[in-house]
Amino acid sequence: MLLLQTVQALPSPLHNGELSIDAYIYLSAILFCIGLLGVLLRRNVIVLFMCIELMLNAVNLLLVALSNYHSDPAGQVFVFFVMLVAAAEATIGLSIVVMLYRNIPNTDVDIWNRLRN
């Protein structure tokens, strides 16, 4: 509680003029593109899921930064909903992976092309 009050007293780096919003835009663009690179480059389906979570986190960071910049709590509420959807998505996605792994014991996404027929 004491820690939270101490942090609360500090203005954010966006408000005391130390950083501009552009620094957060650059950081989240870099993180998003690293996640995109992982989705395109990797073949293990679980690592693909992790890279999707990375992209979601990049967008969340930008939402929180803009919410703080504009002093609007709606952005952080939206981040909360994004986290809820990400949790549901990870649950369902991983249980589908486990179910498919019982039929074909492999996690290579290219092998699962045969699901098409």
Added chain:
Amino acid sequence: MLAIFFYIFATISVLSALSVVLFRNPVYSALGLVTTFFAIAAQYILLNAQFVAAVQVMVYAGAIMVLFLFVIMLLNLNVNNEPSRPALLQGISVATSGGMLFLVLLAAARSAGSLSPARAADNSIGLIQTLGQTLFNQYLMPFEVSSLLFLSAMVGAVMLGKKEYK
């Protein structure tokens, strides 16, 4: 002072995000992802978004990563036997993501400094009290709908996890 912390945590998050992509062992990727989540939670603390930071640590670094590690251990994937993509596809994916990064950075740099805050600076918006009032007044209906989403996700996970389900 705060800008120094921003750059430290930004470096940590970018490096550990790269480790998620570049390590071939999925367990190392998962540990890199945990580090990224903690670095992003530190950014939230810097931005006075304490509720989001706490939820980030609990939901992402706690629940979701435990789920990922559980599945990795269950499927016994703790080996690096992942085949790489062909060199042409690797080049295309690196070029695609690098080109997209370049485009976004170019667009952001061109419009740098053109944004101005919509409201007066208020450092209390990330507090649980403010967010709770917004969530349960303005966004009550989406909150209730998300509980339905969770119920269906839970039922779906149980259905998919059943042994006889083919």
